[in-house]
Amino acid sequence: MKTHRIALFALLLASGNLLAADGLKRIASPYSVDETATRFEQVLKSKGMTIFNRIRHSDAASKVGVAIQPTQLVIFGNPKVGSPLMKCAPTVAIDLPQKALIWKDAAGKVWIGYNEPGYLQKRHNIQGCDVQLKKISGALAKLTGAAVK
Numbered sequence: 001m002k003t004h005r006i007a008l009f010a011l012l013l014a015s016g017n018l019l020a021a022d023g024l025k026r027i028a029s030p031y032s033v034d035e036t037a038t039r040f041e042q043v044l045k046s047k048g049m050t051i052f053n054r055i056r057h058s059d060a061a062s063k064v065g066v067a068i069q070p071t072q073l074v075i076f077g078n079p080k081v082g083s084p085l086m087k088c089a090p091t092v093a094i095d096l097p098q099k100a101l102i103w104k105d106a107a108g109k110v111w112i113g114y115n116e117p118g119y120l121q122k123r124h125n126i127q128g129c130d131v132q133l134k135k136i137s138g139a140l141a142k143l144t145g146a147a148v149k
Contacts, residue, residue: 023119025140029102029110029148033058033070036112037102040147044076047143051076052097069104076100081136085120088129095120100144112144 029036037054044051057071077097085092100114117133117140120126126133 023116023123024101024113025116025144026111026113027144027148029112031110031148033072033102033104033110036110036147037072037074040074040100040102040112040144043143043146044074049076049078049143050097069106070110071101071103074100074102081132081139084132085126085129085136088132089124089126092120092124092126095123098140112147114140114144116140 031039041051041054052075053073055073055075057073058068061068075097076099082093082096082098086096095115098114100112102110102112104110117137121129121133
């Protein structure tokens with residue numbers, strides 16, 4: 001029985017690594033989806049970021065008779081940050097402005113996630129913007145971290 005538990009644990013660890021490979025950075029939140037999204041917006045505003053929209057996917061789904069776990073998307077950005085990336089690789093504009101997804105999973109755990117800048121770099125073959133990508137990566141970690149603190 002102990003061997004089965006170890007194998008299951010190893011499988012869970014491996015699947016977690018596979019999930020991270022999709023480019024979506026996930027951070028657990030101790031708050032509800034709505035509270036996490038509100039806190040995230042407050043952090044963004046305090047840093048002078050533009051919030052373009054907040055989409056409540058679960059509310060829209062319920063209007064058409066589909067029940068999904070609470071799910072919200074916050075669309076935000078700063079042209080001072082995104083514009084240099086678009087100069088390096090125009091196709092990155094399809095992924096800008098930046099988005100954060102806040103959702104409750106099937107187990108009831110709340111998450112906030114975003115596209116990792118390294119993933120965008122690979123996806124769009126961004127060349128010559130390593131400094132900007134590093135800054136964006138650090139900023140996203142701080143912004144989301146502050147929202148779930």
